[in-house]
Amino acid sequence: MTKKMLDDFTVVDFTHVLAGPHCTKMLAEHGAEVIKIEPTGGEMIRVFPTLKEGRSAHFVQHNIGKKTVAIDITTPEGQKICHELVKQADVVVENFAPGVMKKHNLDWDTLRQLKPDLVMCSISCFGQTGPLSHLPGFDYIGQAYAGIIDLNGERGRPPVFGEYAFGDLSTSTHAYAAILTALIHRMNGGGGQYLDICLMEVLFSYHEMNVQLFDTTDGEFVCERSGPSHPLFAPIGIYTCKGRYIFIIGLGHSWDSLMKVIGREDMLSDPRLADVSGRGKHTDEINAAIEAWLDTIEDVETAVAILQEKRIPAAPILTIPQVMELEHTKERGMVRTVSDPVFGTVKIPRTPMRFSQFPDSPDLQAGMLGQYNHEVLRERLGYDEQQINELENTGVIGSKNI
Amino acid sequence: MPPTHILNGIKVIDFSHYVAGPHCTRLLAQHGAEVIKIERLSGDPTRKLPVQKGGTSGCFVQHNLGKKSLSLDLEKPEAQGICHDLIKNADIVVENFTPGTMKRLNMDWETLQAINPKLIMCSVSCMGQTGPLATYPCFDYIGQAYSGIMGMTGDEGGFPALSGMAFGEISTGAHAYGAIVSALFHKLHGGGGQYLDISLLDCLFSYHAMNVQVYDASNGEMNPLRSGHQHPFIAPLAIYQCKGAYLIIIALGKQWTNLVKLIDREDMLDDPRFADPVSRNVNRAELTEAIEFWLDGFDDVDAALRSLGENHVPAAPVLSVSEVMSHPHMIERGIVQTITNKHFGDLKIPASPYRYSLFPEPLELEAGLLGEHNHEVLSEQLAYTTEQIQILEDSGVCSIKP
Numbered sequence: 076m077t078k079k080m081l082d083d084f085t086v087v088d089f090t091h092v093l094a095g096p097h098c099t100k101m102l103a104e105h106g107a108e109v110i111k112i113e114p115t116g117g118e119m120i121r122v123f124p125t126l127k128e129g130r131s132a133h134f135v136q137h138n139i140g141k142k143t144v145a146i147d148i149t150t151p152e153g154q155k156i157c158h159e160l161v162k163q164a165d166v167v168v169e170n171f172a173p174g175v176m177k178k179h180n181l182d183w184d185t186l187r188q189l190k191p192d193l194v195m196c197s198i199s200c201f202g203q204t205g206p207l208s209h210l211p212g213f214d215y216i217g218q219a220y221a222g223i224i225d226l227n228g229e230r231g232r233p234p235v236f237g238e239y240a241f242g243d244l245s246t247s248t249h250a251y252a253a254i255l256t257a258l259i260h261r262m263n264g265g266g267g268q269y270l271d272i273c274l275m276e277v278l279f280s281y282h283e284m285n286v287q288l289f290d291t292t293d294g295e296f297v298c299e300r301s302g303p304s305h306p307l308f309a310p311i312g313i314y315t316c317k318g319r320y321i322f323i324i325g326l327g328h329s330w331d332s333l334m335k336v337i338g339r340e341d342m343l344s345d346p347r348l349a350d351v352s353g354r355g356k357h358t359d360e361i362n363a364a365i366e367a368w369l370d371t372i373e374d375v376e377t378a379v380a381i382l383q384e385k386r387i388p389a390a391p392i393l394t395i396p397q398v399m400e401l402e403h404t405k406e407r408g409m410v411r412t413v414s415d416p417v418f419g420t421v422k423i424p425r426t427p428m429r430f431s432q433f434p435d436s437p438d439l440q441a442g443m444l445g446q447y448n449h450e451v452l453r454e455r456l457g458y459d460e461q462q463i464n465e466l467e468n469t470g471v472i473g474s475k476n477i
Numbered sequence: 478m479p480p481t482h483i484l485n486g487i488k489v490i491d492f493s494h495y496v497a498g499p500h501c502t503r504l505l506a507q508h509g510a511e512v513i514k515i516e517r518l519s520g521d522p523t524r525k526l527p528v529q530k531g532g533t534s535g536c537f538v539q540h541n542l543g544k545k546s547l548s549l550d551l552e553k554p555e556a557q558g559i560c561h562d563l564i565k566n567a568d569i570v571v572e573n574f575t576p577g578t579m580k581r582l583n584m585d586w587e588t589l590q591a592i593n594p595k596l597i598m599c600s601v602s603c604m605g606q607t608g609p610l611a612t613y614p615c616f617d618y619i620g621q622a623y624s625g626i627m628g629m630t631g632d633e634g635g636f637p638a639l640s641g642m643a644f645g646e647i648s649t650g651a652h653a654y655g656a657i658v659s660a661l662f663h664k665l666h667g668g669g670g671q672y673l674d675i676s677l678l679d680c681l682f683s684y685h686a687m688n689v690q691v692y693d694a695s696n697g698e699m700n701p702l703r704s705g706h707q708h709p710f711i712a713p714l715a716i717y718q719c720k721g722a723y724l725i726i727i728a729l730g731k732q733w734t735n736l737v738k739l740i741d742r743e744d745m746l747d748d749p750r751f752a753d754p755v756s757r758n759v760n761r762a763e764l765t766e767a768i769e770f771w772l773d774g775f776d777d778v779d780a781a782l783r784s785l786g787e788n789h790v791p792a793a794p795v796l797s798v799s800e801v802m803s804h805p806h807m808i809e810r811g812i813v814q815t816i817t818n819k820h821f822g823d824l825k826i827p828a829s830p831y832r833y834s835l836f837p838e839p840l841e842l843e844a845g846l847l848g849e850h851n852h853e854v855l856s857e858q859l860a861y862t863t864e865q866i867q868i869l870e871d872s873g874v875c876s877i878k879p
Contacts (some may be wrong), residue, residue: 205807218725237626248648297797
């Protein structure tokens with residue numbers, strides 16, 4: 076069997092919901108042994124849809140490849156088990172609100188005493204410091220505070236948010252990358268360290284222009300939501316074609332090509348439209364010309380094909396089932412089917428990292444609540460059956476078929 | 478010289494342009510790697526974007542901190558020879574051309590692997606290196622449309638909306654960085670070099686934290702569609718109004734109990750129509766009314782947010798970018814970084830979200846003018862004489878030093 080990149084590495088995982096679990100899922104997919112510590116009642120995401128016989132497919136998606144251990148970490152006995160596991164581990168990941176790990180004697184200062192070369196990563200909404208750090212958070216809370224939701228939606232209308240968790244999942248990726256970087260440092264003799272990764276900062280870093288534009292124009296430029304058209308440049312926007320939607324960008328050479336395709340070469344010599352900024356001031360006029368052309372095309376697919384033929388960036392706006400059915404999606408294996416004892420199979424997005432040495436996604440399952448209690452306590456910590464039974468009877472550990 | 482960061486000693490040859498690739502190589506530079514950015518003679522197109530000052534652009538500076546600029550005409554065999562010589566002693570190559578371009582320039586994986594068997598090469602693209610869409614012309618938003626992300630943003634039944642920033646490109650850059658450090662880690666363990674295929678489409682599609690599995694596991698019964706300012710499947714998770722301002726409230730798990738107590742609607746706790754997040758969504762009109770009735774009792778949105786925060790209900794104001802930049806939390810955490818560029822002057826950009834206990838301060842990095850490091854790179858790394866460099870400049874293989 077080929078050795079995976081993180082074979083022989085052990086992660087003790089105190090995460091729940093999305094931002095933490097996706098990070099530890101990536102660690103598992105790269106070969107690490109991940110021991111996920113859950114409360115004895117199960118973590119929050121276990122009640123999220125789709126549910127079948129009490130089992131959540133949402134949980135399955137984000138927890139494949141982890142050994143699930145359910146421990147009451149508010150008890151001294153539960154904390155002792157965690158400490159013993161951390162002593163044998165390389166990495167700890169957690170995403171509680173700042174302060175919770177300390178309350179349960181699992182903070183960095185405690186854990187580094189137990190395992191001096193530990194890499195510990197805390198993932199949070201606002202970071203471990205600062206006036207907002209203690210507040211409860213979720214992806215969209217971070218998006219609101221990072222100035223992202225304000226940019227989504229029609230001008231002058233309430234903002235909207237996208238129904239996907241790019242804040243949580245991409246923060247996980249940053250955390251994953253930070254952990255790997257810290258492991259490289261440890262391998263080079265640099266020792267362990269603590270990582271403070273938060274949604275708000277990851278999300279704020281996605282402003283590839285807005286921050287510097289506001290700053291360098293001395294506040295003159297404030298980005299605002301602008302519905303289907305780009306606030307600054309034209310043509311960049313969503314258009315209708317026979318009752319469906321198409322996205323078109325005409326920058327650089329594509330501007331010339333686009334005007335030729337739509338039969339509006341006159342716009343190429345219009346001095347008002349000489350550059351990107353000038354075109355941005357006449358978005359409505361340009362959009363009307365594009366829509367007039369689209370009206371003459373029989374459907375979105377034909378329009379996309381004509382534009383792509385001329386190397387003008389264009390795309391149909393797809394729904395989830397349409398994406399899953401796309402030839403390209405299938406050929407690339409972007410939808411991955413994982414097996415599950417309750418669901419049989421569940422389709423999930425493939426993790427985007429593709430390595431030539433490891434072309435296939437590993438076949439991994441998500442554990443039932445506390446499924447690995449016995450195995451982990453017995454094999455890693457040397458507990459005997461009697462000790463384990465006692466922990467079960469006192470409610471320090473628990474399990475359930477969900 | 479003492480080590481400044483984890484990737485000191487790692488050499489990167491960077492063929493990337495625009496945002497997705499450059500963000501990846503900027504992360505490598507921020508972690509201490511030496512990055513030599515090879516640009517066409519006309520320069521990375523972001524050098525022309527607003528705001529322009531001192532012969533450079535704020536956008537270019539933001540995404541190219543810490544890189545040495547070497548400008549070459551890659552169509553010329555001499556230029557390709559220089560690249561091959563540099564790659565012989567490099568650890569990593571990053572590029573984000575349209576698939577096929579690197580092969581045309583004799584810079585594809587097979588060629589480079591033969592030159593340097595231990596090389597890690599990462600191709601960043603919109604649609605991936607394979608599949609029917611691979612060579613289509615692309616930008617961030619094209620990937621958003623094809624991944625179903627754009628289709629999930631906007632008012633229910635209405636026009637889809639654009640998001641006002643490049644979260645696809647920046648977060649794909651972060652994924653590429655994560656894959657590169659994984660491969661580097663593997664190489665340090667004796668695993669050899671490899672090729673990485675990272676695409677915007679894969680990354681964006683992976684942000685569907687629920688949509689793919691919900692559609693699949695419900696056998697198509699739950700079809701995810703954009704739903705404006707309310708989550709399609711879960712409540713309360715929505716944007717609300719309070720005295721003309723917008724705020725987002727999310728109450729899951731125990732936070733649901735906290736919220737209904739706070740808004741004085743404990744009757745909902747025993748109401749089967751509000752038993753779980755999915756049924757609360759089915760009956761969300763009544764729930765929204767109850768929450769907005771409570772919000773009406775406040776003088777302003779800040780007072781409402783304080784009350785929600787004190788009662789452990791996740792909530793946030795919908796901030797604009799400028800409001801984010803002046804928020805006390807962001808100031809205390811330093812998420813807006815002011816960099817000093819010798820050509821541009823001071824420039825505010827989002828700080829890197831990677832925070833290491835062993836490296837608390839970001840490195841001070843500059844973004845060079847086009848070809849600024851031609852002489853340095855050619856003379857120091859490849860031992861070219863001044864006369865040889867002069868010949869290359871005269872024959873248009875590399876640009877004249879600015």
